[in-house]
Amino acid sequence: MTVVLNQSFTGISIGAVLLLIALGLTLTFGQMGVINMAHGEFIMAGAYTTYVLQQSVSSAGVSLLVALPLAFLVAGTMGALLEWLLIRRLYTRPLDTLLVTWGVSLMLQQLARDVFGAPNVQTTAPDVLTGHIGVGGGITLANNRLFILGLALLCVLALTLILRLTPLGRRIRAVVQNRDLAEVSGIATGRVDRTTFFIGSGLAGVAGVALTLVGPIGPTMGTNYIVDAFLVVVVGGIAQLKGSVITAFALGVLQSVLEYSTTVSVAKVVVLVAIVVFLQWRPQGLYTLRTRSLA
Amino acid sequence: MSGPSISRRGLLTGLTVLGTSAALSACGAKTGSDTSSAAGAKADTSGDTVKVGLLNSLSGTMAISEVTVHNALLLAVKEINAAGGVLGKKLDPVSQDGASDWPTFAEKAQTLITDSKVVATFGCWTSASRKAVKPVFERNKSLLFYPVQYEGLEQSPYIFYVGATTNQQIVPGLDYLKKQGLTKIYLVGSDYVFPRTANKEIRAYAKAHGMEVVGEDYAPLGSTEFSTIVNKVKDAGADAVFNTLNGDSNVAFFKEYKSAGLTAKSLPVLSVSIAEEEVKSIGTQYLEGQLTAWNYYQTTPGEANAKFVKAYQAAYGKSKPTSDPMEAAYTSVYLWKAMVEKAGSFDVAEVKAAADGITFDAPEGTVTVDGATQHVHKTARIGKVGADGQITEVWNSGKPIKPDPYLKGYDWASGLS
Numbered sequence: 001m002t003v004v005l006n007q008s009f010t011g012i013s014i015g016a017v018l019l020l021i022a023l024g025l026t027l028t029f030g031q032m033g034v035i036n037m038a039h040g041e042f043i044m045a046g047a048y049t050t051y052v053l054q055q056s057v058s059s060a061g062v063s064l065l066v067a068l069p070l071a072f073l074v075a076g077t078m079g080a081l082l083e084w085l086l087i088r089r090l091y092t093r094p095l096d097t098l099l100v101t102w103g104v105s106l107m108l109q110q111l112a113r114d115v116f117g118a119p120n121v122q123t124t125a126p127d128v129l130t131g132h133i134g135v136g137g138g139i140t141l142a143n144n145r146l147f148i149l150g151l152a153l154l155c156v157l158a159l160t161l162i163l164r165l166t167p168l169g170r171r172i173r174a175v176v177q178n179r180d181l182a183e184v185s186g187i188a189t190g191r192v193d194r195t196t197f198f199i200g201s202g203l204a205g206v207a208g209v210a211l212t213l214v215g216p217i218g219p220t221m222g223t224n225y226i227v228d229a230f231l232v233v234v235v236g237g238i239a240q241l242k243g244s245v246i247t248a249f250a251l252g253v254l255q256s257v258l259e260y261s262t263t264v265s266v267a268k269v270v271v272l273v274a275i276v277v278f279l280q281w282r283p284q285g286l287y288t289l290r291t292r293s294l295a
Numbered sequence: 296m297s298g299p300s301i302s303r304r305g306l307l308t309g310l311t312v313l314g315t316s317a318a319l320s321a322c323g324a325k326t327g328s329d330t331s332s333a334a335g336a337k338a339d340t341s342g343d344t345v346k347v348g349l350l351n352s353l354s355g356t357m358a359i360s361e362v363t364v365h366n367a368l369l370l371a372v373k374e375i376n377a378a379g380g381v382l383g384k385k386l387d388p389v390s391q392d393g394a395s396d397w398p399t400f401a402e403k404a405q406t407l408i409t410d411s412k413v414v415a416t417f418g419c420w421t422s423a424s425r426k427a428v429k430p431v432f433e434r435n436k437s438l439l440f441y442p443v444q445y446e447g448l449e450q451s452p453y454i455f456y457v458g459a460t461t462n463q464q465i466v467p468g469l470d471y472l473k474k475q476g477l478t479k480i481y482l483v484g485s486d487y488v489f490p491r492t493a494n495k496e497i498r499a500y501a502k503a504h505g506m507e508v509v510g511e512d513y514a515p516l517g518s519t520e521f522s523t524i525v526n527k528v529k530d531a532g533a534d535a536v537f538n539t540l541n542g543d544s545n546v547a548f549f550k551e552y553k554s555a556g557l558t559a560k561s562l563p564v565l566s567v568s569i570a571e572e573e574v575k576s577i578g579t580q581y582l583e584g585q586l587t588a589w590n591y592y593q594t595t596p597g598e599a600n601a602k603f604v605k606a607y608q609a610a611y612g613k614s615k616p617t618s619d620p621m622e623a624a625y626t627s628v629y630l631w632k633a634m635v636e637k638a639g640s641f642d643v644a645e646v647k648a649a650a651d652g653i654t655f656d657a658p659e660g661t662v663t664v665d666g667a668t669q670h671v672h673k674t675a676r677i678g679k680v681g682a683d684g685q686i687t688e689v690w691n692s693g694k695p696i697k698p699d700p701y702l703k704g705y706d707w708a709s710g711l712s
Contacts, residue, residue: 006526014522118353120543124578130550130553130554142522215519215543220355264515
């Protein structure tokens with residue numbers, strides 16, 4: 001029983017990392033149909049932001065807290081720039097966005113290598129996040145994982161509130177549902193696109209900050225996660241936050257349960273096969289937005 | 296934007312292929328790009344200088360370790376040049392970046408031999424990269440000096456193995472654990488040649504010595520998700536962990552290890568790929584008290600080492616630590632120099648013939664080349680990571696151990712090769 005509970009927590013914590021990364025993609029791929037391969041590099045940008053901050057701010061706790069909004073801004077600005085420079089010219093050609101952003105991602109990786117050096121770097125986690133909480137019966141919850149879980153849920157909540165309650169959210173939903181109608185209703189769709197990209201990329205930056213708590217920071221760290229994150233969005237169903245949330249946690253738990261009983265590689269393969277089978281049965285993913293433009 | 300026109304199924308197929316191939320390539324599948332068939336590309340020794348190849352990962356997941364080896368090689372070359380070179384010729388180092396990618400290593404090795412016409416090459420770290428370049432050096436009849444401990448069970452006529460082989464590191468490490476009464480061990484490694492072979496040897500050793508392997512797990516090279524593996528370690532009832540993870544997976548592993556509440560006291564980890572440089576970048580707070588098995592530490596006593604540490608820090612910075620693979624790399628250049636001078640020629644066949652019995656007063660102590668196996672006699676050392684990031688020796692073998700790459704001298708290892 002202890003094993004099952006411990007593994008479930010591990011799965012949920014893996015899911016939380018996936019969710020943080022997939023959240024931004026849900027917006028940019030799910031809602032806007034842009035396959036942004038540079039999303040992983042925005043994660044990296046967020047992680048390096050934390051690293052740079054920690055070089056100048058001595059307290060690990062303070063630098064982590066400052067890093068969260070700052071990484072959001074840095075990655076978000078990069079995303080908005082990318083949208084403005086390249087992606088807005090390619091909205092009608094989704095496959096080309098894949099190639100273009102792939103190229104951008106390679107350039108950003110090289111840039112990081114030139115600026116920060118090829119070897120990976122690490123940050124120090126605040127002391128409170130290096131320990132763990134025992135909840136009895138041999139079950140332990142690692143503090144850094146709890147923090148990431150909280151962060152992921154906070155981001156989901158914030159994103160949901162923005163999409164549901166703010167004028168900006170209404171405009172985003174309008175543009176996603178029917179761009180032409182939104183345009184003639186007086187919504188500046190170009191500006192909405194850029195803002196959406198800013199938020200989506202900013203969330204990747206936040207994910208980057210979270211990842212510094214579990215592993216090293218390096219130029220290629222984003223590529224480790226990008227495929228899994230895309231899978232979460234595809235399986236979850238486009239344009240639905242709910243789908244991403246459920247899928248991220250389901251994949252996390254499935255992965256960790258399989259890993260426990262088999263090996264890391266076998267678990268990866270089984271999860272991929274399971275996803276393929278699932279999408280044969282439900283090609284549209286878990287949830288879909290009913291809209292004419294996406295029919 | 297009137298909705299994405301890309302087919303979701305098409306994208307999924309692409310992603311699946313991408314994901315699967317990433318998983319497969321991490322399983323150690325290796326395809327050297329053996330393009331050239333030009334056997335015996337001639338080294339160029341006509342000028343005042345001769346070129347030597349330095350082949351290390353200057354980028355990618357292994358760069359954390361290999362850049363330091365590259366630095367140590369450059370230091371040796373610089374020192375030798377300052378002292379007049381080899382056979383009156385200055386050395387001109389040519390660096391190539393293997394980029395932590397095995398086919399790239401094979402390609403760059405070929406470039407060094409054919410285009411740069413190097414007289415010898417120094418480098419490689421992972422066994423996968425060594426296995427990838429091995430056919431290239433053999434086909435071209437060119438020499439590689441390999442500076443890192445490895446899993447043994449290999450011998451190439453064109454490779455000199457200056458790092459430890461199994462019986463100079465892993466076996467002494469196991470002996471040490473057994474002496475401490477730590478008999479239930481859990482094996483954690485990166486998923487490629489070295490850890491898998493090493494763990495096979497460890498299983499054979501354990502069986503013959505009344506030890507028990509209570510678990511064995513691998514993570515893809517470069518992987519940073521260790522929560523499940525750490526949970527498994529915790530549940531397995533092990534006395535100690537034998538760690539063959541390579542590169543910066545160690546960072547994620549030890550962070551996870553600590554947040555799971557495991558410590559050097561409650562469940563010690565013996566690592567064979569973590570040296571001073573890695574300790575520094577992983578963070579001492581995660582490693583304090585953990586064990587390592589090597590042949591050299593920065594704290595190893597002796598005049599040769601004091602000189603080496605001083606020269607290295609003068610060249611690369613006061614705070615830079617030295618480590619075993621760096622020391623072996625540094626030593627390998629001097630061993631090659633001694634071989635060339637004994638042979639009186641840069642010719643590969645003559646250098647090889649002169650190799651047996653070559654000694655060098657290395658920072659780790661005297662090392663001697665064993666001509667038959669092209670490995671070196673080395674002293675084994677077990678160390679403990681201290682709060683200052685330095686590793687202090689807690690045991691050593693007393694005298695250099697004769698290399699035995701195929702473990703022929705050990706009955707328990709009879710079925711391995």
